[in-house]
Amino acid sequence: MNRISASLVLYNTEAKIVEESINSYFSSSVNGDLWIIDNSENAKYKYLKSFDSNITYINSGDNLGYGKAHNIALRNFIDKSEYHIILNPDISFNIDVIKDLTNFLDLNTNVGLVAPRAIYPNGTPQSNGRLIPSPIHLILRRFFSISKLNLKINNEYELKQPKDSNYLTPVILGSFMMFRNSSLKKIGFFDERFFLYPEDIDISRRMFDKYDNVIFVKQHFIHHHYQESYKSFKLLFTHIKEMIKYFNKWGWILDSSRKRLNRKALNLEK
Numbered sequence: 001m002n003r004i005s006a007s008l009v010l011y012n013t014e015a016k017i018v019e020e021s022i023n024s025y026f027s028s029s030v031n032g033d034l035w036i037i038d039n040s041e042n043a044k045y046k047y048l049k050s051f052d053s054n055i056t057y058i059n060s061g062d063n064l065g066y067g068k069a070h071n072i073a074l075r076n077f078i079d080k081s082e083y084h085i086i087l088n089p090d091i092s093f094n095i096d097v098i099k100d101l102t103n104f105l106d107l108n109t110n111v112g113l114v115a116p117r118a119i120y121p122n123g124t125p126q127s128n129g130r131l132i133p134s135p136i137h138l139i140l141r142r143f144f145s146i147s148k149l150n151l152k153i154n155n156e157y158e159l160k161q162p163k164d165s166n167y168l169t170p171v172i173l174g175s176f177m178m179f180r181n182s183s184l185k186k187i188g189f190f191d192e193r194f195f196l197y198p199e200d201i202d203i204s205r206r207m208f209d210k211y212d213n214v215i216f217v218k219q220h221f222i223h224h225h226y227q228e229s230y231k232s233f234k235l236l237f238t239h240i241k242e243m244i245k246y247f248n249k250w251g252w253i254l255d256s257s258r259k260r261l262n263r264k265a266l267n268l269e270k
Helices: 015-027 046-051 066-077 097-107 135-143 148-157 181-187 199-210 233-250 258-265
Strands: 002-010 033-038 055-059 081-087 091-093 111-119 176-180 212-223
Touching: 002 015, 002 066, 002 097, 015 033, 015 046, 015 081, 015 091, 033 046, 033 066, 046 055, 066 081, 066 199, 081 097, 081 181, 097 111, 097 176, 097 212, 111 181, 111 199, 135 148, 176 181, 176 199, 181 199, 199 212, 199 233, 199 258
Parallel strands: 002 033, 002 081, 033 055, 111 212
Antiparallel strands: 081 176, 091 212, 111 176
């Protein structure tokens, strides 16, 4: 069995940024096979196959969405590797990130999902570990971002208090997710009903219900994080539509496990 596998989903991403992400992966002191799933109709990223002999390139011929495309790779690797990494095409990281995360998972068998902390290109922190959102969280973040009430709620929601050591989080954003495949096999892959946006919330909370999710603070990755849904009305509409699907699945007000899992992350369990 191989130690590491990874997948990367592309759709209209700037080539230079994609190449930086791929180079980060293969420059790592520990790496493995990488599947690139190209959701474009014209196979525009086929040339990336030549970057390394361990790349498998798949052109879906259609925009399958984020989770469904990653599931193509997950189904292939679930019994072939110990750990699988979900990579965004707009990230970069140093040579020891994957090695350190692998060692951490080796030593902590209760952890099913781990990620390094995220930073912006200018070095400021970015929140990639979060609580499970309620509808009010998302409404406040979107439409009342400068209110004092929102700032207080948002700081808790994004777990922004300073962290000097690794910490639990019910949600790890999909920009960088490293799964233990034996745990992933038990909780299931990405829910393909979600096209984009809540698929990482959904799979994270399912993992956190059975195992631990951890942000590994001694390592970081750089995430360009364009927040396209804040700039495009079309993507804003997609975001709203997908979150409606999410809350229809888990509950709008009466979400039976949201409070319990958030309390677990905040160390409020009795």
